[in-house]
Amino acid sequence: MLVWGHPGAGAVRRSSLEDHVLSLGTFAETPAETGAVMSAASQHGTSAQMLDAVLTSLSDDKAEDVVQIDLRGKSEMGDHMVIASGRSSRQVSAMAEHLVDMLKQQFSVASKVEGKETGDWVLIDGGDVIVHLFRPEVREFYQLEKMWLPEAAAAR
Structure with a gap:
């Protein structure tokens, strides 16, 4: 990709510049340059530790x-x-907020x-652990477990 005003714009580069270009003259920094965390497990524990922390938080929030x-x-x-349920939209939203805060504090x-x-279905992408929080009616409608669990386990 040709970018005017950028050093070496006409030169052939080993790394793919297009992966980091946001627009002409504006460049995204690579995760290594910004110090961004790509995987929580690689920085602050394992995905199993993150899973345990998520399950504990959900248990604490009933x-x-x-x-x-x-x-x-x-x-x-x-x-x-x-995948978990809350009794109301307010509880689902509160559980989501607590989870997001916990993931930020404990795992950066x-x-x-x-x-x-809305609090009907909240998706939290924590990187190594993905959390779906539902109101019971919404969870029953989408039946997400059926897509991911073996038939015997999902039928319960």
Whole structure:
């Protein structure tokens, strides 16, 4: 990619410049340059430790029907998935907020969160652990467990 005004713009480079270009003349820094955490497990413990912390937080917040799914070898999006329910939208949103704060404090993870405003289904991407928090009716409608668990386990 040709970028005007950038040193070596006409030169052939070994690393792919296009992976870091946001727009002409604006460059994204690589994670190594910014010190960003790409994987929480690599910086502050293992994905199993993160999973334990997530499960503890959910237990403290009185989450219901907590299911953990091991994604290792099944998906590249993370090592573990946790699905849990809250009794109300307010409880689901509060659980999400507590989880995000805990992941930031204990694992230096800036989690990505979707759906916290409505509190029906909140997705928290903590990197190695992905958490889905539902109101019971919404969880029953989507039946996320059926996509990831063996048939016998999902039928319960």
